[in-house]
Amino acid sequence: MSEAQFSVAGKVAFVSGANRGIGKAIAIELLEKGAKRVYAGARDVRSLNNLISHYVERLVPIELDVTDASSIARAAEATRDVQILVNNAGVLHVGGFFSKDAEENMQQDFDVNVWGLLKLSRAFVEILKNNRPGAIVNISSVAGLGNMPMIGGYSASKAAVHSMTQGMRGELAQEGVLVMGVYPGPIDTDMAKSFEMEKDSSANVAKDLVQALLTGEEDVFPDMMSKQIGKTYAGSPKAIEKAFGEYRG
Ligand SMILES: NC(=O)c1ccc[n+]([C@@H]2O[C@H](COP(=O)([O-])OP(=O)(O)OC[C@H]3O[C@@H](n4cnc5c(N)ncnc54)[C@H](OP(=O)(O)O)[C@@H]3O)[C@@H](O)[C@H]2O)c1
Numbered sequence: 001m002s003e004a005q006f007s008v009a010g011k012v013a014f015v016s017g018a019n020r021g022i023g024k025a026i027a028i029e030l031l032e033k034g035a036k037r038v039y040a041g042a043r044d045v046r047s048l049n050n051l052i053s054h055y056v057e058r059l060v061p062i063e064l065d066v067t068d069a070s071s072i073a074r075a076a077e078a079t080r081d082v083q084i085l086v087n088n089a090g091v092l093h094v095g096g097f098f099s100k101d102a103e104e105n106m107q108q109d110f111d112v113n114v115w116g117l118l119k120l121s122r123a124f125v126e127i128l129k130n131n132r133p134g135a136i137v138n139i140s141s142v143a144g145l146g147n148m149p150m151i152g153g154y155s156a157s158k159a160a161v162h163s164m165t166q167g168m169r170g171e172l173a174q175e176g177v178l179v180m181g182v183y184p185g186p187i188d189t190d191m192a193k194s195f196e197m198e199k200d201s202s203a204n205v206a207k208d209l210v211q212a213l214l215t216g217e218e219d220v221f222p223d224m225m226s227k228q229i230g231k232t233y234a235g236s237p238k239a240i241e242k243a244f245g246e247y248r249g
Contacts, residue, residue, distance in 0.1 A: 005216030006133050006178075009034030014075075014082045016066055016120060017089030019047035021189035022139065025202035026086055029210045031055050039079045041066075041089065064089075066116025076123040084213070085124045086137045087117040087161075092191050096152040106153030113157035118164065125172070132176030135213060138165045139182045142221075142229045146240035150248050169218065180218055182209055185225030200224055 013030050017023040018040035027038045028051070038055075040048050041064035048061045062078060065071045066089050091112045093105035121136055128134030143151060144158030162181060169179035186192050188199040200223035208222035221230035233240050 007214055008210055010036050011083045012037045012081045013084040014039040014079055015086040015088055016041040016064060018042055022187060022202045022205050023088040025206035029206035031058055033210050066120055067111050072119050072123050080127055082124060082127050083131045084135045087120060088139045089116060092154045094151055096149045109154045109157040114160045117161060128177050129175050135178040136168060137180045142183050142185050142226050145233050146244040148244045180220060182220045182222060183226050185223050
C-alpha cells in the first residue's frame with residue numbers, strides 16, 4: 001500500500017487507447033467518479049464520437065499513436081494539466097516463441113506495450129510531478145506474472161511492463177507520483193475475443209482500478225480470475241508458471 005492515495009474527483013486524467021475495450025471503460029469510470037476532465041487518446045479520434053456526445057467538454061479527444069514519437073510529443077504538449085496517466089493502449093499477437101512470424105509479432109507487441117508505454121510515461125513524467133499528487137497506472141496482465149506459451153511474446157511484453165512499473169515506482173517514490181500496476185485476467189474485449197474462457201467485464205476492471213487509486217494500492221488484480229492468480233502468485237510464482245505453461249488454448 002502506498003501513501004499516495006487520492007480520490008479521482010476533480011482530477012485530470014489521460015487514458016491511452018480510450019476508444020474501446022478496457023481503456024474506454026476506464027475513461028467512463030473516471031468521469032462517473034467525478035474526474036474534472038479525461039483526455040482520451042485514440043489513433044482515430046472519430047472513434048470517440050459516442051463518448052464525446054455523452055460527456056461533452058469533460059471528454060477531450062487527443063490523437064495518439066504510442067509508436068509515433070511526434071504524436072506523443074503533440075499529445076503531451078496539449079495536455080499540461082494531467083495528474084493521472086493511464087497506460088492502457090496494447091496489442092496482442094497469438095503464438096509462441098517458435099511459431100511462424102514470432103519475431104515480427106513480438107516486435108509489434110513490444111513496440112506498443114513496452115516502448116509505447118515507456119515513451120508516453122517519459123513524455124508525461126514532468127507534467128505529473130508539477131501537478132502532484134499524480135499517478136501512473138500501467139496496464140500489465142496476469143500473463144506478465146508467468147509466461148503463457150500460446151501468447152509468449154505478449155506475455156514477455158507484459159512481464160517487461162511489470163518490471164518497468166516496479167522501477168518507475170522506485171524512481172518516483174519521493175516525487176508524489178503513485179505508480180500502480182494493474183494485472184487483469186481474461187476480459188471481454190476485442191483483444192480476447194478468440195479465447196474460449198470465462199471473462200470478466202471491462203466495467204469491473206475500471207471500477208476496481210479507480211477504487212484502488214482511492215486506497216493507494218500499488219498492485220491491482222481487478223477481476224475474479226486475477227484476484228485468485230494474485231493470491232497464488234504471492235505464495236508461489238512457480239505455481240503460476242506451471243499452471244500457465246499447461247494452458248495451450
Ligand atoms: N482483454 C484482456 O483479456 C486483457 C487482459 C489483460 C490485460 N489487458 C490489457 O488491457 C489493455 C487494453 O486491452 P483491451 O482488452 O481493451 O484491448 P482492445 O479492445 O484490443 O483495445 C486496445 C486499445 O489499444 C489501442 N492501441 C493499439 N495500438 C495502439 C497504438 N499504436 N497507439 C495507440 N493506441 C493503440 C487500440 O486502438 P485502435 O482502436 O486504434 O486499435 C485500442 O483502443 C491492453 O494493454 C491489454 O494488453 C487486456
